Amino acid sequence: MALIRIASRARQLLQRIVHSSSNAREVRRAKILLWLRGGERPIQVAKRTGLTRQAIYAIVQRFQARQGEPVATRIKDRKHPGRPPSKIASARRVMQELLQQSPRRYRYRSPVWTVPMLQVQVQRRLQNKISQRTIRRALHQLRYRFKRPRFVLALRPITWRQAKGAQKSPEKQAPDGDPVSRFNDFQPSASVARDVGADWTTSVCAHSRQPCPPVFDRGDEYSYG
Numbered sequence: 001m002a003l004i005r006i007a008s009r010a011r012q013l014l015q016r017i018v019h020s021s022s023n024a025r026e027v028r029r030a031k032i033l034l035w036l037r038g039g040e041r042p043i044q045v046a047k048r049t050g051l052t053r054q055a056i057y058a059i060v061q062r063f064q065a066r067q068g069e070p071v072a073t074r075i076k077d078r079k080h081p082g083r084p085p086s087k088i089a090s091a092r093r094v095m096q097e098l099l100q101q102s103p104r105r106y107r108y109r110s111p112v113w114t115v116p117m118l119q120v121q122v123q124r125r126l127q128n129k130i131s132q133r134t135i136r137r138a139l140h141q142l143r144y145r146f147k148r149p150r151f152v153l154a155l156r157p158i159t160w161r162q163a164k165g166a167q168k169s170p171e172k173q174a175p176d177g178d179p180v181s182r183f184n185d186f187q188p189s190a191s192v193a194r195d196v197g198a199d200w201t202t203s204v205c206a207h208s209r210q211p212c213p214p215v216f217d218r219g220d221e222y223s224y225g
Contacts, residue, residue: 002038004036013072015030017072062074063075095118098118115139
């Protein structure tokens with residue numbers, strides 16, 4: 001005799017959960033109920049699932065106690081609210097104030113905030129240890145995204161020789177606006193070579209000719225890259 005009786009409609013819903021649900025616990029409970037309905041003994045089901053007999057009986061008892069609810073709800077776990085996340089809420093409040101100010105106000109030699117810098121200041125204000133993961137989650141909740149700076153090649157203007165007082169030879173004259181001629185005739189200056197290294201094709205910032213630090217920019221769509 002089967003330990004539990006399940007209607008045909010409930011059996012079909014349990015079979016659907018077994019084949020379509022992505023929750024491993026729900027799938028296991030649905031299988032246990034179907035096996036017991038098929039006439040298997042609780043000790044056999046316990047060996048197949050690796051659970052104890054008490055756990056098998058508890059699953060059956062909870063399923064029968066929720067008869068007024070849908071079948072999918074009867075095999076789910078109850079909500080576990082747990083402790084509210086207090087650290088991230090406190091860090092978010094502090095970061096909202098910090099992100100409106102310049103890091104130079106706190107004696108940082110950087111024009112923008114980074115995660116380690118925010119971590120130090122948040123820990124100093126809250127007098128509590130905050131991980132970088134919590135800082136990144138708070139930035140995500142504040143809808144900030146990591147924006148990489150745009151890089152361009154530090155090319156010289158076409159009239160750089162005239163600016164230095166030298167004249168171009170007639171055989172090397174190139175039509176204005178010819179990018180190929182400009183590219184072939186380009187020679188990096190000493191300052192550019194010192195900034196970008198031996199390989200002058202390295203991308204540098206157009207304004208400072210140095211790699212720019214990461215920038216947190218607010219936007220409707222946010223992502224970290």
